[in-house]
Amino acid sequence: MHSGEPREREATVLVGLAHGGTTRTEVEDHLDELGRLVDTAGGEVVARLLQERRTPDPATLVGSGFIGRIETACRETGARTVVFDEDLTASQARNLERALPEDVKVLDRAGVILDIFAQRARSREAQTQVELAQLTYLLPRLTRRWGHLSRQAGGIGTRGVGETQLEIDRRLVTRRIAMLRRKLAEIESSRRLRRQRRTAAPTVALVGYTNAGKSSLFHRLTRARVRVEDRLFATLDPRARRTVLGDGVKVIFTDTVGFIRKLPHDLVAPFRSTLEEAAEADLVLHVVDAAHPSWEEHLRVGDEVLESLGVEPDRVVVVLNKMDLVGERRPRRLLRAGLPVSAVTGEGLDDLKRLVRTKLLGAPGVAVLTIPLTETGAVERACALPHQVARRFGRETVTLAVRIREGGLKEADLERYRVEAWA
Numbered sequence: 001m002h003s004g005e006p007r008e009r010e011a012t013v014l015v016g017l018a019h020g021g022t023t024r025t026e027v028e029d030h031l032d033e034l035g036r037l038v039d040t041a042g043g044e045v046v047a048r049l050l051q052e053r054r055t056p057d058p059a060t061l062v063g064s065g066f067i068g069r070i071e072t073a074c075r076e077t078g079a080r081t082v083v084f085d086e087d088l089t090a091s092q093a094r095n096l097e098r099a100l101p102e103d104v105k106v107l108d109r110a111g112v113i114l115d116i117f118a119q120r121a122r123s124r125e126a127q128t129q130v131e132l133a134q135l136t137y138l139l140p141r142l143t144r145r146w147g148h149l150s151r152q153a154g155g156i157g158t159r160g161v162g163e164t165q166l167e168i169d170r171r172l173v174t175r176r177i178a179m180l181r182r183k184l185a186e187i188e189s190s191r192r193l194r195r196q197r198r199t200a201a202p203t204v205a206l207v208g209y210t211n212a213g214k215s216s217l218f219h220r221l222t223r224a225r226v227r228v229e230d231r232l233f234a235t236l237d238p239r240a241r242r243t244v245l246g247d248g249v250k251v252i253f254t255d256t257v258g259f260i261r262k263l264p265h266d267l268v269a270p271f272r273s274t275l276e277e278a279a280e281a282d283l284v285l286h287v288v289d290a291a292h293p294s295w296e297e298h299l300r301v302g303d304e305v306l307e308s309l310g311v312e313p314d315r316v317v318v319v320l321n322k323m324d325l326v327g328e329r330r331p332r333r334l335l336r337a338g339l340p341v342s343a344v345t346g347e348g349l350d351d352l353k354r355l356v357r358t359k360l361l362g363a364p365g366v367a368v369l370t371i372p373l374t375e376t377g378a379v380e381r382a383c384a385l386p387h388q389v390a391r392r393f394g395r396e397t398v399t400l401a402v403r404i405r406e407g408g409l410k411e412a413d414l415e416r417y418r419v420e421a422w423a
């Protein structure tokens with residue numbers, strides 16, 4: 001589905017806008033991040049421009065004088081791609097393209113993120129989701145310029161979409177969007193079936209800002225081999241893996257796609273199903289790169305996503321990763337925010353496992369039973385219960401933690417073995 005790797009890195013100009021509540025420094029940080037995104041997408045940042053303006057221009061976002069500066073930067077560097085950190089409406093993008101030289105294409109942060117997803121998605125589901133999001137994004141933006149560029153080189157913003165689709169008429173694109181929607185609905189319903197079948201062990205989801213170290217922790221906690229990279233969006237096809245956390249506590253860990261500021265809406269919607277699955281987890285580990293200067297913003301972005309998915313705060317544990325990079329003096333404000341760990345040195349991982357265990361065993365809906373081994377009938381009934389969280393055989397008793405609905409223990413005639421907590 002890819003229209004071929006670009007032969008060389010695409011020279012790109014970044015544009016940021018400081019207005020309203022955003023300061024210059026914040027915009028500089030956002031442009032740093034945008035630069036990493038462009039780099040991941042295969043581009044090379046050759047210039048960055050920042051305009052301060054009280055309010056954005058409704059037609060072109062930046063003012064006409066500033067468009068002149070963008071044009072000069074493109075001419076001087078040979079760049080043919082301009083990326084805005086702000087979301088551009090389709091008409092703003094078109095107006096900007098009209099105002100710039102003929103061979104320059106304009107896209108925004110969302111367009112770059114979509115491009116990265118298109119390059120990296122591997123599973124059929126992720127690929128379908130990305131193509132859908134990309135066509136939805138591109139449809140109102142389809143201009144001759146894009147079709148022309150895609151035929152020539154592909155380039156940022158157009159990979160993942162079948163090459164011919166850009167050239168053909170909108171009606172066909174609309175039809176393809178409808179087809180992809182249907183296909184996705186099918187994939188999702190078959191996934192829902194799979195999910196229902198495998199709820200035997202409690203699930204713990206690793207979520208958080210991109211590059212926070214979710215996959216590294218997933219690897220440390222489950223010994224599964226997964227892609228770990230110092231790149232944004234290294235993981236696009238989430239993995240789940242079963243492991244035993246000591247004390248007989250069985251858990252399914254899931255790794256997920258990272259969050260980012262301004263994840264495009266068209267992408268949030270389809271990827272929501274993956275995140276929703278994570279949000280249904282018994283426990284959510286919100287992983288934060290504690291060594292990142294913007295860790296608080298990352299934490300906030302993650303909290304917002306989790307809240308929008310309906311995850312209650314008491315199901316969330318904040319994990320401060322990369323503590324090995326934080327240095328000797330650890331700010332109190334940071335330490336108050338969560339549990340310090342390092343996926344690299346292993347610091348704090350035992351504490352993390354213990355915390356996960358305690359949280360799961362104490363979760364509402366989990367009952368703990370202690371049964372003398374001499375009562376074989378009861379032991380047998382208890383061991384046959386589905387949804388076991390933990391089981392430990394002692395010399396004289398067996399202790400079990402099971403997820404069970406109200407009244408379930410009575411039905412299984414096990415109510416009298418119930419104890420307060422896992423000891």
Ligand SMILES: Nc1nc2c(ncn2[C@@H]2O[C@H](COP(=O)(O)OP(=O)(O)OP(=O)(O)O)[C@@H](O)[C@H]2O)c(=O)[nH]1
Pocket residue numbers: 209210211212213214215216217227228229230231232233234235236256257258259321322323324325341342343344345
């Ligand atoms: N020093 C240090 N580096 C870490 C730690 N954990 C992860 N990293 C590095 O951080 C980078 C990102 O790690 P990943 O595990 O891929 O991060 P992720 O959250 O899965 O990222 P995405 O899948 O892109 O969202 C890699 O270069 C890791 O080696 C840590 O505790 N300490």
Ligand SMILES: [Mg+2]
Pocket residue numbers: 214215216227228234235255256
């Ligand atoms: Mg990852």
